[in-house]
Amino acid sequence: MISTSPALPLSRDASSRFLPWLIGFMVWLAAMALALVMILSAAGQQWRTGLAGTLTVQIIPVAGADSAATDALARRAIKLLRATPGIASAASVPDVQVAALLEPWLGKDALSADMNLPVPRLIDVRLIAGGAIDSDALGAQLAAEIPGATLDDHGLWLERLVALARALEAIAFAVVGLIGLAAIATVVFATRTGLAIHHEVVELLHLIGAQDGYVARQFQGRAFWLGLEGGLIGTVLAAVTLVLLGYLAGRIEASLLPPLALSVQQWAVLAAIAPAAALISMLTARLTVQRAVGRMA
């Protein structure tokens, strides 16, 4: 009977058993790092768009002044703000909203007359779409005309938050790169082991006229399927992990925590890791074999 048995019995090698799991583990790590990159990138974008074009003015009660006096200062500030070019709207943040913000720290009755706390008045300012104002000048004007008024353009806070997100993104990218290098090194090692195990057959094929590509094809085909198998293992594990994390994060009411749910496009990026792992494994095995066979007489 004519069989199609390959000349090199690579499927019986130990590497065929451990390589998919090693690649699977690395793909899992890479997928998690990549998911982190995508989540942070989306969160950074969300923070930027959410806060861009907004300012917050705070009227801190002056010592000895009563609530009515502070409200009057807030009204003056709103009037000043509305008269400033580039500002679309300026409105007091409702007491209900301020109370909700304070509730976690001061309880439900933070604004009640009984507590008599010097709670600052907050003014939510929105700029004209695409517009920009000189927030330093406006802050100075407010401070000069309204006692206790301060302007917060969220710039410093946002800048630091975005810088942190970018640093984490860079680290995650570096992790993906290092994992890629580790995967390549693993495939090189496994291929060299295969070459050492089957040295006699490889030499025989070489001596009876096999092109380097013929020998390389035997290894690269095997490496492709092992890489794909490992890639699928890692991707499935990563998907399960991300869904689980998304579920756990969804139970926490934290508006600042970036959403852990991935979009369809982001899932597609993660799904591409498995074929990428297969292709990288295949090319690595091919180059490793060609280099080794190229050294033969």
Add this chain to the structure above:
Amino acid sequence: MNQGDDVVRFQNVGLRYGLGPEVLHDVSLRLPPGSFHFLTGDSGAGKSSLLRLMYLGLRPSRGLITLFGTDIATAPRAALPALRRGIGIVFQDFRLIDHLSALDNVALPLRIAGASEQQIREHVPELLRWVGLSDKVDARPPTLSGGQKQRVAIARAIIARPRLLLADEPTGNVDDSIAMRLMHLLEQLNKIGTTVIVATHNENIVNRFEQYPRLHLGNGELTPIAPGGATPVAGSIEQAAS
């Protein structure tokens, strides 16, 4: 005959392994197409090394080797597989692939050359029949006797109709009757135009086929011996003029 037609030509070839002593000194020879030679010498005389140089398993430390008219020192690496496909090799230790059947072992050179499965189905069973192994086509090498392995190895060496056949001790593992049968098989192949070199230290075989010239290796030096005697042959083998 034009020297450019030689199948193999060595000029002052020397070989050493690493920094060790030279195992072959100033070997010069010419093998015209269709010739048949024995390569004799004691064990360790360098017969296998000389064959390895011929099948491009080694590069010489010095000297010039021309194979099928191509200087192997200047031939691009990509051209070497095609040269190797013109050579059939019967290794002393057979070098059969244990997990492949006898048929797949014999078919290997055809597959490497890109032959179709139909060609393989046509030619390989026929050749196995010719070497007397028609009932062993599916047998794996570990289940074959020494003589059967030898015949599979010979079948693999000749399946692609090589221009040059190099056989290293092809009768070393078989009894006399099988040895004679194998030698007649190589002789038949030679008669259809293949240049044959048989390395052996079996004097009985050499004496039985005394019509063929010998290349004798001793102390790393090659001495041509005429058929049935000790006279160097000027026509087919000659010491290259230095």
